[in-house]
Amino acid sequence: MLRSPSRKTRLGLAAAGAATALLAAAGAPAHAAELPEGGVPEALYRFAVSPDSTAGANDFSCKPTAEHPNPVVLLPGTFFNHGANFVKAGPRLKNAGYCTFAYNYGMTSISADRVGGLGSIKASAQELDAFVTKVLTSTGAKKVDIIGHSQGGSVPMWWIKKMGGASKTAHYVGWAPSSRGTSLNGIVALGDSLNLMGFVTGISNVGQFPGVIDQTYTSDYTRELFPNGSNDVPAGPKYTVISTKQDRVVTPYINQTLSGADVNNIVLQDKCPWDAAGHIGLFNDDPTLQMTMNALADGPKTFNPVCKGYGVPFL
Template sequence: MPVTDPSPRGPRSHKVLAAAAVCASTVLMLSAASPARADDAKRLPEGGVAQALANYVSSPGAVAGANDWSCKPSAEHPEPVVLLPGTFFNFGANFVKAAPRLKNAGYCVYAMNYGFTSVSLGRVGGLGPNRESAAQLDAFVDRTLASTGAKKVDIVGHSLGGNVPMWWMKKMGGAEKVDNYVGWAPSSHGTDLNGITDLGAALNLMGFVTRLSNVAQFPGVIEQTNTSEYTREMWADGDTVPDGPHYTVVMTKYDTVVTPYATQALKGKDVDNVVLQDVCPGDRAGHMGLFNDDPTLQITMNALADGPADFKPSCHGYGLQLL
């Protein structure tokens, strides 16, 4: 007669114990993995061109990661970041990639539209007088500082979004409220539009164009020319930037909007001027393409984190080859 082993060491018990061990290991593995999955679930996805186009129409005043007015800066990132879009754009479209990345990195992120006129249709920014846009920025920064309790902000601006804060810092004392400034192809020194404005000035046509822009309600566009009274006044007291902030400018050789592209560079005690093609020769992003250009965002993140001046981005994820 076969003998049945009544002890827990019998063959069937071994199978039970083995199954239990597998279950326990699985539970431990799932428990260990769940925080990572929870963190991943909280991360905001970065938008691309399709999202930018959709936001331009349907979400001009909102973008993932920005304008959480309950946010409090951390010790690691004590300055909130203020984002300013370029001419004809709104922050809902301009920062679909940058705002989520900054938020995921732990920054308090804020974005504003400015320079809207009656012809903006609630979407087309940067049309109004740039001095008025600078006053709007001043009020927005004060609101941001009051909400977060921070002493200074970081500024990231694209094209005119890098120009308006320069006026604010140079002419309105805003530099004392800024820790880091990052300009993507800023128009601070104006543009000759590949020589068109110089030709217009030579033919005495710029006065007519300026009057037309005032009637059509887009003076902020014409003020960005290198021959405008606004641009001349910006630098009348010298060609250097105010002391205090750290300045970073990202330029692309393929820019056909703010030209010559080298005029985007700034001068001062604490300035880094970066030409994309010097660090990523294969990057052919144009003026507009900086918004979704990964090397540009890497350089921006390094600047805001007070990283090394000789930082070299990973050369991938190039932006649109547009303008």
């Protein structure tokens, strides 16, 4: 006849079980805390203090996973830097498991290491090519995903169309890209809007900077990139363009569209009618981030974001 274990034995077994559980917990890998997403106050701070630092970006020891095989390259807009432009996108991508990288292109002697996009776009595309090569070499990946805001959407377009970048790009996501040009008044409006928000560019005459002039409808750059008003892009990458009806910079917003084998042109207000985010406001607009993440994950083109967390209105 089996006897039930004594109280002393039961206590010993319980203690041993507890010790085993503690040892297992100690040996288990700790989960890193998620990076907080920033908004306008952090963007202002980073613009001035850490223009070359985006939370979650530029860890060159990062290795892509099977779930996210393509490192993501972030390119900011004119007069911005990636420290300010991607305070929301950088952490979200990193928290989702992407290897994320960011680059400040078009810096010149008068940029004060903060104001980007002043150099010629063709020269900036050469910088991008070198940066992508560095990213691919360090990660071992074959292709990158690119997210570009405004001129940050035009620089990779030159690289894709004119420098063979299509073969190295899996996904292209343009936030109000200026690839097909705008008026000079639109660029001046951008500078004025940034100054209103507190991003002091120190720029009084935008006409002297080639990266600005390249973005006009009439520039040699625009005519060479998209001749005769065309909007075609080469096959290979999957293209997503997110535009806003409230854009006062790259106008008219419908000229931001692309055409090609795998292109998804999205108007923000067609998804979220009450979202008043403007050209600048896409940087912290949550529906824009949701649609960006959907594009990188090869989600459905009919994806509808949750309509909340809107970006800076009208600017």
